[in-house]
Amino acid sequence: MNTVIELLKSHRSIRKFTSDPIPQEIVEELIQAGQCAATSSFIQACTVIQITEPAIREKLCEAAAGQLYVKESPVFLLFCADMQRHQLACDMHDADMLSGFTEQFLTASLDCGLFAQNVIIAAESLGLGGCYIGAIRNKIAEVDQLIVLPDKVYPVFGMCLGYPAQDPETKPRLPLEVVLKQENYDNGGDRRLISAYDERVREYYRTRTGGTKDNSWSEQISDMLVKEARPHMLPFLQSKGFILK
Ligand SMILES: Cc1cc2nc3c(=O)[nH]c(=O)nc-3n(C[C@H](O)[C@H](O)[C@H](O)COP(=O)(O)O)c2cc1C
Structure with missing residues (x-):
């Protein structure tokens, strides 16, 4: 580093x-x-x-x-x-x-x-x-x-x-394996990795907001992307x- x-x-x-x-x-x-x-x-x-x-x-x-x-x-x-x-x-x-x-x-x-x-x-x-x-x-x-x-x-x-x-x-970012692929686009492990990441994000928001917000990343994204x-x-x-x- x-x-x-x-x-x-x-x-x-x-x-x-x-x-x-x-x-x-x-x-x-x-x-x-x-x-x-x-x-x-x-x-x-x-x-x-x-x-x-x-x-x-x-x-x-x-x-x-x-x-x-x-x-x-x-x-x-x-x-x-x-x-x-x-x-x-x-x-x-x-x-x-x-x-x-x-x-x-x-x-x-x-x-x-x-x-x-x-x-x-x-x-x-x-x-x-x-x-x-x-x-x-x-x-x-x-x-x-x-x-x-x-x-x-x-x-x-x-x-x-x-x-x-x-x-x-x-703010915690997505796991490296989700954003760095080798040779081809293999997203087979993404759902599992994102689920684990969701918990880290939830924890981040809980700590930051004293418990008033505890959205996961995928929740936040799915809330946003159903709107124009x-x-x-x-x-x-x-x-x-x-x-x-
Ligand atoms: C192009 C762009 C637009 C953004 N617009 C806003 C905004 O309007 N209001 C705001 O509070 N944050 C805005 N952000 C900040 C993002 O919400 C923030 O970068 C993201 O949640 C990650 O958090 P971090 O920057 O603290 O790591 C924007 C970021 C980018 C890159």
Whole structure:
């Protein structure tokens, strides 16, 4: 083990922060660490918007199901998949950009994930904590209008950052054998392994919530996946010029 791996394995989302501000030099350092993530075909398709204005943070909080840390965290970053500057790059060479490909949506969205993960890990290495906010997609069209994002740019998720005012346990992950297969996709043992894992997750929630929550992983997933998953996403993304072909 080394310190990088130890840091990665100690990750847990932080949702309560002290009021200590994060110096802007540190925010910029984190963003530069994010930029160093691998990027498909050097496309660099992630733009981060730092939102400080309280009235906008309040509206983002409302859009994200009222999660208070969206308005209360010292720093809030909105990660956007951005194919706008690629249009500019093509214009600079009088090239007709072909856009709307699902492949471009995938690579731009992946870029955001990789960039953001570098940011949160860099933050954690400095004693900060954070939490991704996918819930901004609950009302993505409102968020898009609020921030006035142009065509070919869409908000993938937000991220709260700050100095932790809580010290939660790390959340147990699936057994290695479930996620690491050798040579082929053999999931014959998965049901047994997931049942055992379910008990670990149940125990984790019991301890963390003083017994008020004791869902297993498979229960949580089956509760979630019987509901529609933000069906407004496809028309929204298409309206922004993504996933058209
Ligand atoms: C893309 C993405 C979106 C997420 N959205 C939210 C969110 O809206 N609210 C929240 O409290 N946590 C959110 N999370 C955090 C996950 O719930 C959390 O990472 C997961 O439960 C594992 O817990 P851990 O990060 O503490 O290990 C999100 C995580 C990711 C990667």
